[in-house]
Amino acid sequence: xxxxxxxxxxxxxxxxxxxxxxxxxxxxxxxxxxxxxxxxxxxxxxxxxxxxxxxxxxxxxxxxxxxxxxxxxxxxxxxxxxxxxxxxxxxxxxxxxxxxxxxxxxxxxxxxxxxxxxxxxxxxxxxxxxxxxxxxxxxxxxxxxxxxxxxxxxxxxxxxxxxxxxxxxxxxxxxxxxxxxxxxxxxxxxxxxxxxxxx
Amino acid sequence: xxxxxxxxxxxxxxxxxxxxxxxxxxxxxxxxxxxxxxxxxxxxxxxxxxxxxxxxxxxxxxxxxxxxxxxxxxxxxxxxxxxxxxxxxxxxxxxxxxxxxxxxxxxxxxxxxxxxxxxxxxxxxxxxxxxxxxxxxxxxxxxxxxxxxxxxxxxxxxxxxxxxxxxxxxxxxxxxxxxxxxxxxxxxxxxxxxxxxxx
DNA sequence: CGAATGACCAAATTGTTATTTTAGTCATTT
DNA sequence: AAATGACTAAAATAACAATTTGGTCATTCG
Numbered sequence: 315x316x317x318x319x320x321x322x323x324x325x326x327x328x329x330x331x332x333x334x335x336x337x338x339x340x341x342x343x344x345x346x347x348x349x350x351x352x353x354x355x356x357x358x359x360x361x362x363x364x365x366x367x368x369x370x371x372x373x374x375x376x377x378x379x380x381x382x383x384x385x386x387x388x389x390x391x392x393x394x395x396x397x398x399x400x401x402x403x404x405x406x407x408x409x410x411x412x413x414x415x416x417x418x419x420x421x422x423x424x425x426x427x428x429x430x431x432x433x434x435x436x437x438x439x440x441x442x443x444x445x446x447x448x449x450x451x452x453x454x455x456x457x458x459x460x461x462x463x464x465x466x467x468x469x470x471x472x473x474x475x476x477x478x479x480x481x482x483x484x485x486x487x488x489x490x491x492x493x494x495x496x497x498x499x500x501x502x503x504x505x506x507x508x509x510x511x512x513x
Numbered sequence: 514x515x516x517x518x519x520x521x522x523x524x525x526x527x528x529x530x531x532x533x534x535x536x537x538x539x540x541x542x543x544x545x546x547x548x549x550x551x552x553x554x555x556x557x558x559x560x561x562x563x564x565x566x567x568x569x570x571x572x573x574x575x576x577x578x579x580x581x582x583x584x585x586x587x588x589x590x591x592x593x594x595x596x597x598x599x600x601x602x603x604x605x606x607x608x609x610x611x612x613x614x615x616x617x618x619x620x621x622x623x624x625x626x627x628x629x630x631x632x633x634x635x636x637x638x639x640x641x642x643x644x645x646x647x648x649x650x651x652x653x654x655x656x657x658x659x660x661x662x663x664x665x666x667x668x669x670x671x672x673x674x675x676x677x678x679x680x681x682x683x684x685x686x687x688x689x690x691x692x693x694x695x696x697x698x699x700x701x702x703x704x705x706x707x708x709x710x711x712x
Numbered sequence: 713c714g715a716a717t718g719a720c721c722a723a724a725t726t727g728t729t730a731t732t733t734t735a736g737t738c739a740t741t742t
Numbered sequence: 743a744a745a746t747g748a749c750t751a752a753a754a755t756a757a758c759a760a761t762t763t764g765g766t767c768a769t770t771c772g
Contacts, residue, residue: 319716341764351717353766362764436680458695461681462688466669466696469676473668481635482660489661496657497665498696518745540735550746552737561735 320358322348328369332410335418336366336426363426370430373412374437377405381441391454395445396494399471402438439464470498519557521547527568531609534617535565535625562625569629572611573636576604580640590653594644595693598670601637638663669697 326348330339341362345352359365381398389397406412412434415427442464449455474490485493525547529538540561544551558564580597588596605611611633614626641663648654673689684692 340762342762345718352764353717354715356765357715439680462684462692463696465677465680466672466692469672470665470669473665473672477668478664481664485661493661493665497662539733541733544747551735552746553744555736556744 319348319350319354322350323355323358323365324368324372326350327365328372328411331366331369332414335414335422335424336430337418337422337424366426366430369411370433373409374434376409377402377434377437378441380405381438385445391449392495395442395467396491398442398445399468403471403475406434435468439468442467467498470494518547518549518553521549522554522557522564523567523571525549526564527571527610530565530568531613534613534621534623535629536617536621536623565625565629568610569632572608573633575608576601576633576636577640579604580637584644590648591694594641594666595670595690597641597644598667602670602674605633634667638667641666666697669693 323344327339327344330344330347333339334343341352341355344365345355348355355365359368380401384397384401385394387394387397406416412431415430418424418427419431439461443460446455446460446463446467450457450460471494474485474493478485522543526538526543529543529546532538533542540551540554543564544554547554554564558567579600583596583600584593586593586596605615611630614629617623617626618630638660642659645654645659645662645666649656649659670689670693673684673692677684
C-alpha cells in the first residue's frame with residue numbers, strides 16, 4: 315500500500331502537471347486528486363520539484379522508448395534518423411505535458427518549464443549522438459564529431475519545422491524530407507540515397 | 514535648419530534607443546538630448562514608433578552596406594556567403610542598438626523590440642536569398658528554392674554560433690567554417706572546395 | 713509504534729488602489 | 743509659420759491589502 319500510495323500520487327501529479335502546467339499545479343490539488351493527505355506526498359518526495367522530476371523522467375523514458383522502437387526497425391540509417399527526429403518532435407507536440415510546458419514557458423516564463431524542456435532536448439541530442447556514433451562504428455556514416463553532427467541534425471530539422479513556420483507557410487512533409495536529405499544527409503552519408511538528377 | 518533639427522532629433526533618438534532600449538527611451542528624453550522642444554519632434558515624426566523605424570531603417574542600410582562591401586570582393590561564392598553571414602551576425606552582436614533590443618526582448622519582452630529584430634533578420638534573409646538567386650543564375654550554385662536555401666543557411670550558421678553556445682563551449686572559428694562547408698555547402702555547390710579526404 | 717494527516721505558518725502570489733510617468737496635443741510664443 | 747512646453751488622458755509603477763501555496767509538525771489513526 316505504500317507503493318500504491320506512491321503510484322496514486324505520481325498519477326495525480328502527472329495528470330495535473332499535464333493539465334495545468336508546473337506553476338498552476340498545487341500540492342493541495344495533487345493531494346486531492348490522489349485522495350491522499352498533503353503531508354503524505356512529502357513522505358515520498360522532498361518537494362514539488364522532486365515530484366515533478368519524477369514525472370519528467372517518465373516522459374523522457376517514454377520518448378526514448380518510442381525512439382528505440384523506431385531504431386530497432388530494419389531500415390537504412392538515413393531513414394531511421396529522419397524518423398527518430400520526426401517522432402521525437404511529433405511526440406513533443408502531442409504529449410500534453412510537453413505542450414503545456416511549452417505554453418507555460420511562452421506565456422509565463424516559468425523557469426522550471428524551461429529547464430524541463432531543455433532536459434528533453436538534451437536527452438534527445440544525447441540519444442541521436444549515440445545513434446550516430448554507432449552508425450559511424452558500423453561504417454554507415456562518414457567520420458566526424460557526433461556531438462556537432464547530432465546538434466546540426468536536430469537544429470536543421472527543427473528549423474524546417476518549427477522555426478520555418480514562424481515566418482512562412484508550413485512546408486509539406488515531402489519537401490522537408492527532401493530538403494533534409496539534399497542539404498544535409500548528402501554531405502555525410504557514405505551512400506547517397508537521392509542522386510542529384512540535375513532537377 | 515529644418516533639416517538640421519531633423520538630424521539633431523534622429524541623432525538623439527539613435528543614441529537614446531541604443532543606450533536605453535525602446536521602452537525606456539522617452540520622448541522628453543530625446544527632446545532634451547536633441548535640445549529641442551518635445552512638440553518639434555512631432556512636426557517630423559508622427560509618433561515614437563515612426564521615429565524608431567527611421568533609426569531602424571538606418572541600421573538596416575548600414576548592415577546591407579557591410580554585406581555589399583563583402584559581396585563586391587572578388588572571392589569564390591562559398592567564401593562570400595560565409596563572410597556575409599559572419600559579418601551580419603557579428604554586426605548584430607556588436608551594434609549597440611541591436612544588442613540593446615535583444616536584451617530588452619529577453620528581459621522585458623517589449624513587442625517593438627521583437628518586431629525590430631525580426632525585421633533585421635528578415636532583411637538579412639532577403640539579402641542572402643538574392644545573392645543565392647544570382648549565384649544560381651551564374652551557374653555557381655545548384656538549382657533549388659533560394660528561400661529555403663537562405664533560411665537553412667542562416668539557421669545553420671546561427672545554430673553553430675549562437676545556439677551551440679547556449680549548451681556547449683563555443684566552437685572555434687575554424688571548426689565552424691569547416692562544419693558549415695562540410696555539412697551544408699558540400700550539398701549545394703557545383704564546385705566542392707573541401708574534398709572529403711577520409712579524415 | 714509508525715505511517716498518514718490536515719491545521720498551521722511564513723513566504724510568495726495576486727488583487728486593488730493611489731501615485732507617477734509618458735505619449736501625444738494644442739494654445740501660445742518666437 | 744515653425745517651435746515650444748504646459749497640459750491631459752492613458753498607461754506604467756508603486757504601495758498596500760488580501761489570498762494562495764509550499765512545506766512543517768503535532769496529533770490521529772490503523
